[in-house]
Amino acid sequence: MERNDIQVVDLSASELAFSEKMAEKFPKCSFKDCFSCKTCVSSCPVTLVDSRFNPLTIIRMVLYGLKDELFKSDFMWLCSSCYACQERCPKGVRITELMIEIKNMAVQEGHAPAGIRAQADLIENNGRIYPLDDFDNKKRAKIDLPELPTTCEAVKKLLKED
Numbered sequence: 001m002e003r004n005d006i007q008v009v010d011l012s013a014s015e016l017a018f019s020e021k022m023a024e025k026f027p028k029c030s031f032k033d034c035f036s037c038k039t040c041v042s043s044c045p046v047t048l049v050d051s052r053f054n055p056l057t058i059i060r061m062v063l064y065g066l067k068d069e070l071f072k073s074d075f076m077w078l079c080s081s082c083y084a085c086q087e088r089c090p091k092g093v094r095i096t097e098l099m100i101e102i103k104n105m106a107v108q109e110g111h112a113p114a115g116i117r118a119q120a121d122l123i124e125n126n127g128r129i130y131p132l133d134d135f136d137n138k139k140r141a142k143i144d145l146p147e148l149p150t151t152c153e154a155v156k157k158l159l160k161e162d
């Protein structure tokens, strides 16, 4: 909720156990060391083009235990895992790794957006994000490129071994 230029944070749904769990996963260079310098914000290419996304906001949401709001948000998925924030943070906060951890937890709790779920299904079933078919191989043959297998068995095998 916004009141003029002040952002009001509703802590009624705060789950501090979530914040503590995340702190345990990152015992060194934790989000708790953040002193709000905003170097991560000014380094983030996504924040530059979409004001909904802001790494510091996500760090604060983790700190305040706003798990449900974070997991159900659409902006969290905009992070491209480019590591610019993490590499520049003067406190060494492992921001990108924190984002990846949050996304993995959100998926495990059934909050992945449809596009992410579709990509996961494609990898599981084909071993690739972009499945090849006979049509692709016909196009390749026309320009003298060798035929490629339509599935990637090595990736499928790896996923089954997990």
Ligand code: SF4
Binding pocket: 033, 034, 035, 036, 037, 038, 039, 040, 041, 056, 059, 088, 089, 090, 091, 092, 093, 095
């Ligand atoms: S760069 Fe690091 S210390 Fe600065 S606001 Fe971002 S996380 Fe916090």
Ligand code: SF4
Binding pocket: 040, 043, 044, 045, 046, 047, 055, 078, 079, 080, 081, 082, 083, 084, 085, 086, 095, 096, 099
């Ligand atoms: S890793 Fe994510 S949050 Fe960090 S700079 Fe890149 S896009 Fe932004």
